[in-house]
Amino acid sequence: MNILVIGAGGREHALAWQCAKDDKVQQVYVAPGNAGTALEPKCQNVILTDKKDADEHSAVIEFCQNNAIDMVIVGPEAPLVTGIIDACREAGIKAWGPSAYCAQLEGSKTFAKEFMAANNIPTAAYQGFTDAVSAKAYINEQGAPIVIKADGLAAGKGVIVAETIEQAYDAIDDMLADNKFGDAGSRVVIEQFLQGEEASFICMIDGDNVLPMATSQDHKRAFEGDTGPNTGGMGAYSPAPVVTNEVHEKVMTQVIQPVVDAMKAAGHPYTGFLYAGLMIDKAGDPYVIEFNCRFGDPETQPILIRLQSSMVDLVAQGLAGTLPSQADWDKRPALGIVVASKGYPETSSKGDVISGLPELDNKDSAVKVFHAGTAFAHGTATDNLTADTQHDQDKEIITNGGRVLCVTALADSILEAQQAALTVTGAISFEGAHYRRDIGYQAIARNS
Numbered sequence: 001m002n003i004l005v006i007g008a009g010g011r012e013h014a015l016a017w018q019c020a021k022d023d024k025v026q027q028v029y030v031a032p033g034n035a036g037t038a039l040e041p042k043c044q045n046v047i048l049t050d051k052k053d054a055d056e057h058s059a060v061i062e063f064c065q066n067n068a069i070d071m072v073i074v075g076p077e078a079p080l081v082t083g084i085i086d087a088c089r090e091a092g093i094k095a096w097g098p099s100a101y102c103a104q105l106e107g108s109k110t111f112a113k114e115f116m117a118a119n120n121i122p123t124a125a126y127q128g129f130t131d132a133v134s135a136k137a138y139i140n141e142q143g144a145p146i147v148i149k150a151d152g153l154a155a156g157k158g159v160i161v162a163e164t165i166e167q168a169y170d171a172i173d174d175m176l177a178d179n180k181f182g183d184a185g186s187r188v189v190i191e192q193f194l195q196g197e198e199a200s201f202i203c204m205i206d207g208d209n210v211l212p213m214a215t216s217q218d219h220k221r222a223f224e225g226d227t228g229p230n231t232g233g234m235g236a237y238s239p240a241p242v243v244t245n246e247v248h249e250k251v252m253t254q255v256i257q258p259v260v261d262a263m264k265a266a267g268h269p270y271t272g273f274l275y276a277g278l279m280i281d282k283a284g285d286p287y288v289i290e291f292n293c294r295f296g297d298p299e300t301q302p303i304l305i306r307l308q309s310s311m312v313d314l315v316a317q318g319l320a321g322t323l324p325s326q327a328d329w330d331k332r333p334a335l336g337i338v339v340a341s342k343g344y345p346e347t348s349s350k351g352d353v354i355s356g357l358p359e360l361d362n363k364d365s366a367v368k369v370f371h372a373g374t375a376f377a378h379g380t381a382t383d384n385l386t387a388d389t390q391h392d393q394d395k396e397i398i399t400n401g402g403r404v405l406c407v408t409a410l411a412d413s414i415l416e417a418q419q420a421a422l423t424v425t426g427a428i429s430f431e432g433a434h435y436r437r438d439i440g441y442q443a444i445a446r447n448s
């Protein structure tokens with residue numbers, strides 16, 4: 001079999017690595033991939049197009065037709081929101097993910113909130129606004145803390161949890177008046193502040209059947225103790241002890257099944273990964289903070305290092321409408337630490353040479369370094385390095401984005417997994433590298 005994985009991050013490295021482990025698989029192409037996917041056995045990076053959006057769909061279809069691709073797995077949300085799955089289906093190509101209609105659950109916060117209200121899915125009370133004056137009046141009425149969200153896609157950064165009314169006003173000015181988030185912020189959703197512990201609940205859905213992935217929790221804030229700005233995620237671990245069997249059951253019946261039923265009733269059966277970002281309150285009741293129409297990043301890395309079933313078989317069953325209700329998981333917990341580049345999340349740094357990376361394809365190691373924003377250097381370190389994702393053994397590996405690596409470890413306890421990941425992370429260095437040493441602290445506190 002030949003597989004095409006679309007995307008360039010740590011999630012895609014983990015997906016490609018899992019697919020390549022299956023003996024049925026000859027070649028995993030990753031478009032455009034990173035240095036990690038280039039070095040992975042049986043994996044090869046490909047550049048399909050330097051254009052975006054609509055053109056990207058036709059480039060994917062052409063590549064699949066010319067390279068006998070049996071299955072496409074789409075990692076990031078942007079191509080899903082613009083309809084890559086619909087385009088592939090029309091061309092008779094098997095592609096795993098939701099249609100553009102279903103992907104609105106992530107693509108528009110307003111769509112998601114209206115969908116949840118219509119289907120009694122528990123979530124924070126909210127109101128949508130396009131003008132600053134009425135948004136501020138609403139904030140005054142509600143008081144702080146309060147949460148301001150850009151309506152469209154903003155790479156996980158379009159959410160401001162405002163502790164004070166002034167911070168909330170500033171967020172409104174940034175989004176609605178100063179247009180800091182572009183079109184994504186021309187409409188905002190203002191939400192009630194939810195309290196509790198967060199968890200990521202990710203499943204595979206084939207239109208009817210639901211296969212929950214192992215539970216996980218990520219750390220969205222940039223700095224230790226969950227402080228600093230929101231990021232795409234600075235680390236994650238699996239399982240999340242906050243999701244007890246009872247909470248799991250509630251999430252399935254109150255959140256996931258209503259999505260499956262409502263999408264089917266609307267004539268748009270949900271297929272692909274579905275990610276519910278949850279707040280679990282003291283009573284163990286889940287509230288949806290957000291839906292994503294894809295696997296989480298960095299949650300994928302600790303989740304997939306635990307997966308013992310074949311990812312390829314699961315996706316094939318998903319495409320055939322025969323998903324099982326359970327997969328096989330390593331009982332041991334896993335934890336991943338994201339190493340970010342200088343300036344992340346406000347900016348990111350490219351071209352810094354990375355040293356201290358362990359061997360990538362050490363099969364027996366319980367630590368795996370998944371790459372995200374990495375590439376091979378063109379030029380020498382004294383020149384201006386430019387990036388290339390094509391495999392070239394002689395070239396140094398350099399940073400090529402905000403989140404650079406996710407060092408992921410499996411161990412007998414979450415604390416041991418944290419320590420194992422920290423040991424490997426500590427040996428890796430590049431200019432401006434930063435990471436959190438406290439990933440998993442909530443689970444560690446519960447266990448001790």
Ligand code: AMP
Nearest residue numbers: 124147159191192193194220277289290
């Ligand atoms: P989102 O991109 O919607 O997942 O939001 C990013 C982060 O902001 C979440 O992971 C939460 O930590 C926080 N957040 C978002 N919405 C709320 C809310 N209504 N109450 C409390 N925290 C929230």
Ligand code: GLY
Nearest residue numbers: 218233296297298
């Ligand atoms: N880790 C959060 C996300 O994938 O959106």
